[in-house]
Amino acid sequence: MINLFTFILGTVIGSFLNVCILRWPQDQSVVKPRSHCPQCGALIKAYDNVPILSYLILKGRCRACGTSISVMYPVVELLTGLFFLLCGLRFGYTLETLKYFVLGSGLIVLIFSDIKFRLLPDQVTIYGTLMGLFLSLKVWVGDDSIRFLISLNQHAQIFFERTARSLADSWAGNYLGSESLYSLLGSLCGALFGGGILFLLGELYYLLRKEEGLGMGDIKMMGMVGAFFGLKLTFVTIMLGSLLGSVIGVIGMLFFGRDMKYQLPFGTFLGIAALILALAGGPILHFLFP
Numbered sequence: 001m002i003n004l005f006t007f008i009l010g011t012v013i014g015s016f017l018n019v020c021i022l023r024w025p026q027d028q029s030v031v032k033p034r035s036h037c038p039q040c041g042a043l044i045k046a047y048d049n050v051p052i053l054s055y056l057i058l059k060g061r062c063r064a065c066g067t068s069i070s071v072m073y074p075v076v077e078l079l080t081g082l083f084f085l086l087c088g089l090r091f092g093y094t095l096e097t098l099k100y101f102v103l104g105s106g107l108i109v110l111i112f113s114d115i116k117f118r119l120l121p122d123q124v125t126i127y128g129t130l131m132g133l134f135l136s137l138k139v140w141v142g143d144d145s146i147r148f149l150i151s152l153n154q155h156a157q158i159f160f161e162r163t164a165r166s167l168a169d170s171w172a173g174n175y176l177g178s179e180s181l182y183s184l185l186g187s188l189c190g191a192l193f194g195g196g197i198l199f200l201l202g203e204l205y206y207l208l209r210k211e212e213g214l215g216m217g218d219i220k221m222m223g224m225v226g227a228f229f230g231l232k233l234t235f236v237t238i239m240l241g242s243l244l245g246s247v248i249g250v251i252g253m254l255f256f257g258r259d260m261k262y263q264l265p266f267g268t269f270l271g272i273a274a275l276i277l278a279l280a281g282g283p284i285l286h287f288l289f290p
């Protein structure tokens, strides 16, 4: 019963995400005006706005003018529903699940707005990063980023131990508790690392190819993912995203010829990788960093 409820909740959120995907990249409000057919302008009635079902009942066409409706709508609703359901099954009904609902919703908007508009809106990446940092205080960013950094070398160890100790002794430490503070530091490291790696990759690409390969959007997006994931899982996300992008790119070249000029949306692949790792990250990390 609760699983069915979670799935339905996901599809309803997904229906709202569709509005965000269409309006945020064009800097429009997601509240006003009400949803309407882009072709004839007819308002969508509440009974025609039921996630997934309405699309099937209307056979993908507007009730007023018969223009076909993008298949993106039911796909986003179904994907959000499934992701929510899997989060519930994986993490139980805890704050952790809520954290991944937030991350998953943001990622789904990014995945589709990168396909549709080649844009990764700040409304998701900037506020998402802040949400990730905030949630790290309540949900442990559990990959021990700080202890991993400490293990790298002695100078880092001295630096981080001093910083951690003085933070724990400060008012923030008293107020938040040192565990939360450790988690927040891990989240912050993840954000800087994710954004930083993408920035370096972009610069490297520019040096080699003399053209813009990665935008600011990709950098901010990985900052957001890093704030939720911490150091290690962010690294794995970039690896998996690049792998997915290359595999799809090669398949594309085989089918459409060598001079495929169409630039693949990197943000979409990073987003898909992060969705997978939000659910399967634990065992994968355990395998890679035993």
Ligand SMILES: [Zn+2]
Binding pocket: 037, 038, 039, 040, 041, 042, 062, 063, 064, 065, 066, 067
């Ligand atoms: Zn219409």
